[in-house]
Amino acid sequence: MSQEETTSRILEAAGQVFADRGFKAATIRDICSKADVNLASVNYHFGDKQRLYIATIKHAHQLPSSQFPIPQWHAETSPETKLADFIQVTLSRMIPKGKAPWQAKLMMREMTQPTLAVQELIKEYIRPHFDLLLSILRQLVAKQTSEQQLTKLGFSIIGQCLFYRFNQPVLHMLVDEEMVDQHFSIEQLAQHITHFSLLAIRHFTEEPNDPSSILSTPITEQYSIGTESNTNLPEN
Amino acid sequence: MSQEETTSRILEAAGQVFADRGFKAATIRDICSKADVNLASVNYHFGDKQRLYIATIKHAHQLPSSQFPIPQWHAETSPETKLADFIQVTLSRMIPKGKAPWQAKLMMREMTQPTLAVQELIKEYIRPHFDLLLSILRQLVAKQTSEQQLTKLGFSIIGQCLFYRFNQPVLHMLVDEEMVDQHFSIEQLAQHITHFSLLAIRHFTEEPNDPSSILSTPITEQYSIGTESNTNLPEN
DNA sequence: TATCATTTTAAACAACTGTATGAAACAAGT
DNA sequence: ACTTGTTTCATACAGTTGTTTAAAATGATA
Numbered sequence: 001m002s003q004e005e006t007t008s009r010i011l012e013a014a015g016q017v018f019a020d021r022g023f024k025a026a027t028i029r030d031i032c033s034k035a036d037v038n039l040a041s042v043n044y045h046f047g048d049k050q051r052l053y054i055a056t057i058k059h060a061h062q063l064p065s066s067q068f069p070i071p072q073w074h075a076e077t078s079p080e081t082k083l084a085d086f087i088q089v090t091l092s093r094m095i096p097k098g099k100a101p102w103q104a105k106l107m108m109r110e111m112t113q114p115t116l117a118v119q120e121l122i123k124e125y126i127r128p129h130f131d132l133l134l135s136i137l138r139q140l141v142a143k144q145t146s147e148q149q150l151t152k153l154g155f156s157i158i159g160q161c162l163f164y165r166f167n168q169p170v171l172h173m174l175v176d177e178e179m180v181d182q183h184f185s186i187e188q189l190a191q192h193i194t195h196f197s198l199l200a201i202r203h204f205t206e207e208p209n210d211p212s213s214i215l216s217t218p219i220t221e222q223y224s225i226g227t228e229s230n231t232n233l234p235e236n
Numbered sequence: 237m238s239q240e241e242t243t244s245r246i247l248e249a250a251g252q253v254f255a256d257r258g259f260k261a262a263t264i265r266d267i268c269s270k271a272d273v274n275l276a277s278v279n280y281h282f283g284d285k286q287r288l289y290i291a292t293i294k295h296a297h298q299l300p301s302s303q304f305p306i307p308q309w310h311a312e313t314s315p316e317t318k319l320a321d322f323i324q325v326t327l328s329r330m331i332p333k334g335k336a337p338w339q340a341k342l343m344m345r346e347m348t349q350p351t352l353a354v355q356e357l358i359k360e361y362i363r364p365h366f367d368l369l370l371s372i373l374r375q376l377v378a379k380q381t382s383e384q385q386l387t388k389l390g391f392s393i394i395g396q397c398l399f400y401r402f403n404q405p406v407l408h409m410l411v412d413e414e415m416v417d418q419h420f421s422i423e424q425l426a427q428h429i430t431h432f433s434l435l436a437i438r439h440f441t442e443e444p445n446d447p448s449s450i451l452s453t454p455i456t457e458q459y460s461i462g463t464e465s466n467t468n469l470p471e472n
Numbered sequence: 473t474a475t476c477a478t479t480t481t482a483a484a485c486a487a488c489t490g491t492a493t494g495a496a497a498c499a500a501g502t
Numbered sequence: 503a504c505t506t507g508t509t510t511c512a513t514a515c516a517g518t519t520g521t522t523t524a525a526a527a528t529g530a531t532a
Contacts, residue, residue, distance in 0.1 A: 006479085022349075024261035028520065038481055043521060045479095112344065113258065114405040122409050130410060148419040151411060152428045159399030160392050166402055169350045173358050174366055175387060183384040192388045200436035242509080264490065274510050279491060281509095 007045050009035040014042075014056045019102035023053055023115060050116070057110060057117040060103040061125050064093040070132065079139035080198060086133055087161060087197075088190040094165040095186055108165055130154060140201050153201065160193045243281050245271040250278075250292045255341035259289055259351070293346060296339040297361050304328045306368065315375035316434060322369055323397060323433075324426040330401040331422055344401055366390060376437050389437065396429045 013035035017026045028049055032039050046052040068089050073082055094104050110118050133154050141150065164171065164184075172180065249271035253262040264285060268275045282288040304325050309318055330340050343361075346354050369390050377386065400407065400420075408416065 022258055022260065024258065027518080029518090038479095039520095040481070040522080041479085049520065109349075111406050112402050118405065119409070122406060126406065127410065148415050151415070152419075152425070153432070155399055155407070156396050156429065156432050159396040161395075162399055162402065163391055163395030166398065167347060169354065170347050170358060170362065171391075173355070174363065179384050179387070183388075189388070193392065196389070196392050196436045196440065199439045200432045203435045203439070204432065263488085265488090274512085275490095276492080276511070277509085285490065 006037055006041060010037060010042060010045065010052070011056055011059045014052055015060050015106060016102045018053060018056055019105040019109065022109060022113070023049075028052075053115065054117045054120065057106060057121055058124075060106045061121065064103050065125065068092045079136050082136045083140065083157075083198065084190070084194045086136060087157065087194050088187070090129070090158070090161045091164065091186050091190050091193075094161060095168075095189075104165060112166075130158070133157065137201070140198075141204060149204075153204065156200070157193065157197050160197070164189055242271075242273055242277060246273060246278060246281065246288070247292055247295045250288055251296050251342060252338045254289060254292055255338035255345065258345065258349075259285075289351075293342060293357065296342045297357060300329045300337060300339050301361065315372055318372045319376065319393075319434065320426070320430045322372060323393065323430050324423070326365070326394070326397045327400065327422050327426050327429075330397060331404075331425075340401060344398075366394070369393065373437070376434075377440065385440075389440065392436070393429065393433050396433070400425055 010031065014026075014031045017031050017034060020026070021030075028042050029039060031052075032041060035041075042049065042052050046055055070089055071085050073085075094108075095101075107121065110121060134150055137150055137153050137157075138145075141153070171184075175184070246267065250262075250267045253267045253270060256262070257266075264278050265275060267288075268277060271277075278285070278288055282291060306325055307321050309321075329337075330344075331337070343357060346357060370386055373386055373389050373393075374381075377389070407420070411420070
């Protein structure tokens with residue numbers, strides 16, 4: 001067996017096992033037996049379990065990213081179209097469709113329970129993706145929009161997308177299957193998120209409590225918390 | 237030490253350890269030493285590790301819910317205010333503030349990697365919370381808004397909130413600490429999400445590709461995917 | 473075929489884990 | 503003070519884990 005075949009078989013098996021069970025609960029014995037290689041192969045080829053894990057994470061995010069690339073945009077492509085594309089690609093990469101989505105599972109696991117691998121993941125994969133989103137948003141909002149406002153806008157969009165990845169099990173328990181089948185395809189979700197977000201962004205010029213807000217009434221008076229109705233929220 | 241004190245100290249310690257490390261990686265020795273009880277106490281009081289875990293999950297979701305209750309609203313309270321309150325409470329329950337909210341951590345862990353405990357969790361806790369959100373949204377949208385549209389709206393809001401829970405580590409690596417301190421407090425986030433969502437909801441009357449959309453151009457032409465710019469998205 | 477570096481294999485090791493046990497400590501009632 | 507039921511304690515055990523090792527197998531090169 002060539003070196004490359006062994007390592008790639010280990011990586012494939014490791015991806016599934018790590019995704020299923022997490023770093024600690026996954027055992028090298030499981031991985032090796034699934035990969036049909038000797039127990040010592042992992043230590044020989046990767047050094048130790050930790051480094052195998054990092055290699056697996058790296059290996060994992062390459063496939064979905066190349067499978068669903070960001071389209072090449074023309075110079076005259078509208079930012080709205082770019083945003084729609086961005087959301088569609090993001091959702092496609094994250095939501096299981098057809099075959100084994102263990103890559104996504106693994107990455108999400110890594111994001112909620114970060115290990116050492118998360119730093120590399122962010123630097124190589126998440127950060128550039130997020131920066132792309134911010135550059136699109138910058139074309140959609142008023143020029144004076146601050147960096148932190150833009151960042152929050154970005155998180156509002158990413159948050160909507162991530163919901164359908166993280167909470168797949170919850171989704172299926174809250175929404176009956178028929179509705180999921182009819183209305184929750186990737187395309188439909190992408191369209192909803194795009195629509196929802198563009199509606200908000202279009203009217204999103206200033207911080208809610210900014211005096212120059214377009215809102216007739218400052219938002220803090222319009223729908224503030226605890227002023228009239230809420231007396232038992234803990235202080236903070 | 238009374239029986240109740242011992243068990244409650246174990247539950248408290250177990251919650252933190254399970255939340256931090258997950259079921260498998262958490263060790264009874266860790267838990268007992270953190271709780272300052274004897275190693276054998278867990279097996280004596282709970283039988284085994286598995287049953288301790290289930291007891292911990294049940295015990296976990298009680299505190300934050302009672303600590304951050306939904307305010308009692310007046311009859312004339314506006315739905316906007318209700319939504320603002322809802323978002324604030326949701327965020328407060330989910331985001332670490334001061335003390336470690338290991339309860340939320342545990343619940344989120346349970347949602348992404350559901351064990352047997354997840355069903356009870358949804359039925360008793362998540363479902364009623366989500367239904368409340370839907371009832372608020374129903375007051376904010378046009379009457380003919382369909383159930384599935386309402387559900388997606390709900391997920392768009394919950395998704396934004398959950399982002400800041402799930403991706404706390406990612407957030408801190410994408411945004412520098414100064415900006416987090418200045419602009420990402422629970423109150424500021426709640427205000428942003430409320431603002432963002434209300435802007436969208438206010439103009440959200442119809443499905444994007446519905447002919448009666450308020451958009452001048454059908455959304456599918458305005459910012460559709462793959463029509464002009466994108467030729468290398470995989471078919472689906 | 474003989475040589476040599478690379479890779480695989482089986483076995484072993486040491487550390488750690490959940491669980492069990494029997495003695496000790498404790499608390500309460502008499 | 504004594505008894506009794508409960509809880510704690512130190513310790514032991516058996517199984518699993520990641521890792522190491524040295525010998526065997528492999529494959530390319532001459």
